[in-house]
Amino acid sequence: MSKPYDYENVLINIDKGIAWVSLNRPDKRNAMSPALNHDMVEVLSRLETDADVGVVVLGGEGKGWTAGMDLSLFFRDLDDKPVERAVAHRETNQWRWNHLYTFSKPTIAMVHGFCFGGGFTQLIACDFAIAAEDAVFGLSEVNWGIIPAGIVSKALMDCIPYRDALDLCLTGRTFDGKEADRMRLITRAVPADALRAETEKLARSLLKLNPEALRGTKQALKVSRGMSYDQAGDYLAAKFAEQKFRDVEGGYAKGISQFIDEKSYRPAFEAYSR
Numbered sequence: 001m002s003k004p005y006d007y008e009n010v011l012i013n014i015d016k017g018i019a020w021v022s023l024n025r026p027d028k029r030n031a032m033s034p035a036l037n038h039d040m041v042e043v044l045s046r047l048e049t050d051a052d053v054g055v056v057v058l059g060g061e062g063k064g065w066t067a068g069m070d071l072s073l074f075f076r077d078l079d080d081k082p083v084e085r086a087v088a089h090r091e092t093n094q095w096r097w098n099h100l101y102t103f104s105k106p107t108i109a110m111v112h113g114f115c116f117g118g119g120f121t122q123l124i125a126c127d128f129a130i131a132a133e134d135a136v137f138g139l140s141e142v143n144w145g146i147i148p149a150g151i152v153s154k155a156l157m158d159c160i161p162y163r164d165a166l167d168l169c170l171t172g173r174t175f176d177g178k179e180a181d182r183m184r185l186i187t188r189a190v191p192a193d194a195l196r197a198e199t200e201k202l203a204r205s206l207l208k209l210n211p212e213a214l215r216g217t218k219q220a221l222k223v224s225r226g227m228s229y230d231q232a233g234d235y236l237a238a239k240f241a242e243q244k245f246r247d248v249e250g251g252y253a254k255g256i257s258q259f260i261d262e263k264s265y266r267p268a269f270e271a272y273s274r
């Protein structure tokens, strides 16, 4: 019997392959405290190797997705505690970027209510972001006199156009899910009452696909991004071989055989039968 997922600041519900992970500080609008970040480091480490989990959905309890970093517990309380501050900074980047950006299974940010400041890190780190059309986003750092640090500025510039990034960070203005969709900060905006169903539909469609192909594809896209064409060609050839080698379900052979020999599906429109 494996250890239950029992955390003070995060709720986890695993349902037929989907891990529904929810930041759980609704009274503080899911502001990220050092304790929450610590919980998330452990939760993601466990989910990565949990055989019952194929997709991770990141949500939030209560009125909004997250109000960003906790201004009291993450900032002011740590100002004169350099050791605790160093640990807190390491853990906050660890789960929101090191773990999520490179997570070996697909990840979906499911955004309702609002997403501010530091919340943009995990928003961008997730492979998909589905948001309610009426969700409110804001790079509000400038409103209280700081810069978008952590790695928000860098991640934002890798995600959305330069003009939009400058506009949002220098004015601190809020914008809704539809505008986030327009600038490709998110995968798509959906009506608020369809958010959960649309997210689940996407997650279930991913669960039908070959997990090693998904893992390899994520790595291929993210790692080759910073390479030259020569390096990328060589890396992707090696990755292609590695993915076939790792794939215990033999997807490559099955996929070809079901199309060429059995004529049971058309890869242009659907996946082979696993």
Ligand code: ACO
Binding pocket: 027, 028, 029, 031, 063, 067, 068, 069, 070, 071, 072, 073, 114, 116, 117, 118, 119, 140, 141, 149
């Ligand atoms: N840090 C610490 N506490 C917070 C935060 C936060 N980021 N956001 C909300 N809270 C707390 C409030 O202090 C309040 O606590 P209290 O009940 O002890 O008084 C509680 O959560 C509820 O907050 P309200 O403001 O009363 O809730 P409301 O629903 O009216 O507004 C909103 C929500 C819009 C999110 C507002 O709280 C807010 O502006 N929060 C700050 C958002 C922000 O700018 N985040 C970026 C921080 S910078 C960064 O992440 C790097």
